Amino acid sequence: QKEVEQDPGPLSVPEGAIVSLNCTYSNSAFQYFMWYRQYSRKGPELLMYTYSSGNKEDGRFTAQVDKSSKYISLFIRDSQPSDSATYLCAMSWGNAGKSTFGDGTTLTVKP
Amino acid sequence: DADVTQTPRNRITKTGKRIMLECSQTKGHDRMYWYRQDPGLGLRLIYYSFDVKDINKGEISDGYSVSRQAQAKFSLSLESAIPNQTALYFCATSDHRPGRISGELFFGEGSRLTVL
Numbered sequence: 001q002k003e004v005e006q007d008p009g010p011l012s013v014p015e016g017a018i019v020s021l022n023c024t025y026s027n028s029a030f031q032y033f034m035w036y037r038q039y040s041r042k043g044p045e046l047l048m049y050t051y052s053s054g055n056k057e058d059g060r061f062t063a064q065v066d067k068s069s070k071y072i073s074l075f076i077r078d079s080q081p082s083d084s085a086t087y088l089c090a091m092s093w094g095n096a097g098k099s100t101f102g103d104g105t106t107l108t109v110k111p
Numbered sequence: 112d113a114d115v116t117q118t119p120r121n122r123i124t125k126t127g128k129r130i131m132l133e134c135s136q137t138k139g140h141d142r143m144y145w146y147r148q149d150p151g152l153g154l155r156l157i158y159y160s161f162d163v164k165d166i167n168k169g170e171i172s173d174g175y176s177v178s179r180q181a182q183a184k185f186s187l188s189l190e191s192a193i194p195n196q197t198a199l200y201f202c203a204t205s206d207h208r209p210g211r212i213s214g215e216l217f218f219g220e221g222s223r224l225t226v227l
Binding site for chain 2: 006008032034036041042043044045046049088090092098099101102103104
């Protein structure tokens with residue numbers, strides 16, 4: 001069983017929709033939870049970062065972490081065609097520096 | 112200019128050939144990583160280095176080797192390439208000084224390798 005499981009997608013939504021992207025994990029030592037966005041032919045870039053449980057909001061994006069359920073989510077409100085990308089969840093613990101990634105969910109937002 | 116530069120960006124080679132992928136960074140970060148990305152399999156860690164004298168295997172190091180020539184340079188070698196090493200390879204760096212986001216990775220733009 002993988003340490004990090006991500007809803008596979010692909011996901012196609014109309015512009016303006018609310019998008020929910022989800023990951024589950026098995027390693028209770030994870031403390032740092034991240035979402036990366038990867039555009040086609042580019043490297044991933046950090047989009048959202050959360051330490052431990054709770055919510056974090058940044059504009060149209062909200063990251064949620066529920067450590068009791070070992071479940072994390074990324075919500076995108078008022079989705080735009082420019083949000084079309086692959087979204088990767090990632091997790092790490094302590095100062096180890098290594099991150100474990102989900103397999104990614106490819107999102108297409110149609111105008 | 113990119114902060115994390117990978118060369119070559121694309122390479123086609125034949126089974127059995129030796130291949131080197133190079134990575135250089137201008138971010139001044141101490142930690143560097145090589146990841147492999149396959150469709151539907153996310154990013155998997157091949158090797159990582161916390162400083163010039165520290166090299167560590169990741170989850171899929173078999174068939175690969177690395178060299179940390181300087182703080183800013185980290186190269187990945189395939190001694191005898193095989194078709195199932197066809198993938199997109201990413202170099203990444205991270206900064207673990209106080210005040211930085213722990214675990215945040217800064218990626219290059221990737222090197223697409225095809226082994227025939």
